[in-house]
Amino acid sequence: MSYTKEICKAKLEVHGKTYELPVYEGTEGEQAIDIRNLRAQTGLITYDPGFANTGSCISNITFIDGEKGILRHRGYDIVDLAENCTFLDVSYLLVHGFLPNRDERANFSELMNQHSMLHEDMRRFYNLFPDHAHPMAMLSAMVVSLSTFYPELETNPNEAIDITVTRLLSKLRTIAAFTYKKMRGEPIVYPRPDFSYCENFLNMMFQTPVNKYVPDPVITRALNQLLVLHADHEQNCSSAVVKSVGSSEANLYASISAGVSALWGARHGGANQQVIEMLEMIHNEGKHDIQAVIERAKDKNDSFRLMGFGHRVYKTYDPRARVAKEICRQVLDHLGKKDELLGIAQELEEAALADPYFQQRNLYPNVDFYTGLTYRAIGIPTNMFTVMFAIGRLPGWIAQWLEMRSGSEYKIYRPRQIYNGPTQRDVISNWDRS
Numbered sequence: 001m002s003y004t005k006e007i008c009k010a011k012l013e014v015h016g017k018t019y020e021l022p023v024y025e026g027t028e029g030e031q032a033i034d035i036r037n038l039r040a041q042t043g044l045i046t047y048d049p050g051f052a053n054t055g056s057c058i059s060n061i062t063f064i065d066g067e068k069g070i071l072r073h074r075g076y077d078i079v080d081l082a083e084n085c086t087f088l089d090v091s092y093l094l095v096h097g098f099l100p101n102r103d104e105r106a107n108f109s110e111l112m113n114q115h116s117m118l119h120e121d122m123r124r125f126y127n128l129f130p131d132h133a134h135p136m137a138m139l140s141a142m143v144v145s146l147s148t149f150y151p152e153l154e155t156n157p158n159e160a161i162d163i164t165v166t167r168l169l170s171k172l173r174t175i176a177a178f179t180y181k182k183m184r185g186e187p188i189v190y191p192r193p194d195f196s197y198c199e200n201f202l203n204m205m206f207q208t209p210v211n212k213y214v215p216d217p218v219i220t221r222a223l224n225q226l227l228v229l230h231a232d233h234e235q236n237c238s239s240a241v242v243k244s245v246g247s248s249e250a251n252l253y254a255s256i257s258a259g260v261s262a263l264w265g266a267r268h269g270g271a272n273q274q275v276i277e278m279l280e281m282i283h284n285e286g287k288h289d290i291q292a293v294i295e296r297a298k299d300k301n302d303s304f305r306l307m308g309f310g311h312r313v314y315k316t317y318d319p320r321a322r323v324a325k326e327i328c329r330q331v332l333d334h335l336g337k338k339d340e341l342l343g344i345a346q347e348l349e350e351a352a353l354a355d356p357y358f359q360q361r362n363l364y365p366n367v368d369f370y371t372g373l374t375y376r377a378i379g380i381p382t383n384m385f386t387v388m389f390a391i392g393r394l395p396g397w398i399a400q401w402l403e404m405r406s407g408s409e410y411k412i413y414r415p416r417q418i419y420n421g422p423t424q425r426d427v428i429s430n431w432d433r434s
C-alpha cells in the first residue's frame with residue numbers, strides 16, 4: 001500500500017465543468033482513477049455492471065496480469081509456488097505475508113493438527129441432511145455452524161482471530177471429508193497427527209474399516225499442487241462476496257460460508273464439475289462430435305457455454321491451467337490409467353483455440369478445464385470438485401478478509417445504482433384497479 005503513488009490527474013468534463021481526479025499507480029504499473037469524491041463533487045456515479053473496471057481496494061496479496069498470463073502471490077510466481085511449496089506454506093504466505101521458516105512451518109503444522117477435529121455435536125448435523133444433498137450446500141452450512149461452536153470471535157476479536165484462521169484452515173478439510181463419508185454412507189475417519197495436511201485429507205476420504213489407505217507421495221504432491229493453484233485470485237467473485245459480507249462486520253465464519261456459496265455457481269468454481277459433465281456428455285454420445293459442441297457454445301440462442309473456457313481477467317492462457325494439465329498427465333501416468341475424457345478435453349481445447357469465435361474473444365482454458373480430470377483419477381467424485389476448490393481458495397479468502405478488516409480504508413460494501421423504474425405515483429384503491 002505504501003508504494004501506491006499518485007502519478008497525475010485525470011480530467012473529467014461534464015455539464016460544462018471540468019473536474020480533476022487523481023490517478024494512482026501500483027507497484028506493477030496498474031493505474032486507476034480515484035473516484036472516491038466523484039459523487040460529492042459532481043453528483044454523478046459510475047456505471048459498471050459486474051465491476052469489470054472497478055478497483056475495490058488497494059491490495060498487497062496477489063498480482064494478476066491477464067494479458068500476459070501472470071499470477072503472483074506476494075511477489076512469488078504461481079508456477080514457482082506450485083513446484084516448490086506445500087499448500088500450507090502458501091496458506092501461511094497469503095495470510096502472514098511471508099513464507100514460513102522451518103520453525104514457523106513446524107508450529108503451523110502442529111496448530112493444524114490440534115485444530116483438525118470437529119466438535120462431536122457437529123457430526124450429528126450430517127444425519128439431518130438428505131442423502132442427495134449437494135456437498136457445497138453442506139459445506140456452506142457447516143462452516144457457518146462453526147460460529148455457534150467457536151464464538152470467541154464475537155467476544156474477543158483481536159485475540160481470537162489467529163485461532164479462528166487456523167481453525168478454519170484445518171477444519172474445512174475435515175468438514176469436506178466428513179461430507180464425502182456422509183454421501184457414501186461410510187463411517188467417518190478422524191484426522192491423524194502423523195499425517196501431513198494433504199495426506200490427512202486423503203486418508204479421511206479413502207480409509208474405510210475394510211480398506212487401509214496408504215498415502216501415495218505422487219498423489220499427495222498432486223493434491224498439494226492443485227490446492228496451491230487455487231489458493232487466491234485477488235478480487236474474484238467469491239472473494240468479493242467474502243469481503244462484502246465481512247464489510248458489515250459479520251464474523252469470519254459467516255463471511256467464508258457466503259464465499260463457499262458464491263463459489264458453487266457454474267460461472268465460478270462450479271465450472272470444474274460442469275467440465276467433467278460436459279466431457280462425459282460428449283463421451284456418452286459416442287460420436288465424439290467436437291465440432292458440434294463448439295458450434296453449440298458459439299450459438300447465441302443456446303445458453304450452453306464451453307465450460308472451463310474464458311475468464312474475466314485472463315485474455316490469454318490461464319497459467320494455472322498449464323500446470324493443471326501437466327499434473328493431470330503425471331497422475332494418469334503414475335496410476336497407469338488412461339482416461340478417454342482427457343483425449344476429448346485436448347481435442348476440444350485444440351478445436352476452440354483454432355476457432356475465430358474463441359480467438360476474437362480471447363477465450364482460453366481456465367484453471368477448471370483440467371483439474372477435474374485429476375480429481376477423477378484420484379477417486380474424488382464429480383460433485384466434490386467444487387469442494388476441493390473451496391479448500392484451496394480458503395487461505396485467499398481469509399487473507400483478503402483480514403487485509404480489508406485491518407486496513408485504514410475499511411468501509412461497508414455498498415454500491416449505488418441507476419434507478420430505472422416508475423417515477424412517483426399514487427396507490428389506486430384495489431376496487432378501482434383494472
Ligand code: ACO
Nearest residue numbers: 266267268269271297305306307308309310311312361366
Ligand atoms: N463459451 C462460449 N462463449 C463464451 C464463453 C464460453 N466459455 N465465455 C465467454 N464467452 C463469450 C460470451 O458469450 C461473450 O460473447 P459476446 O461478446 O458475443 O456476447 C464474450 O465471450 C464475453 O463473455 P462474458 O460472459 O461477457 O465475459 P465475462 O468476463 O463476464 O465472463 C466467465 C467470464 C464467466 C468466466 C465466462 O467466460 C464463462 O461463463 N466461462 C464458462 C464458465 C467457466 O469456465 N467458469 C470458470 C471461470 S474461472 C474460475 O472461476 C475459477
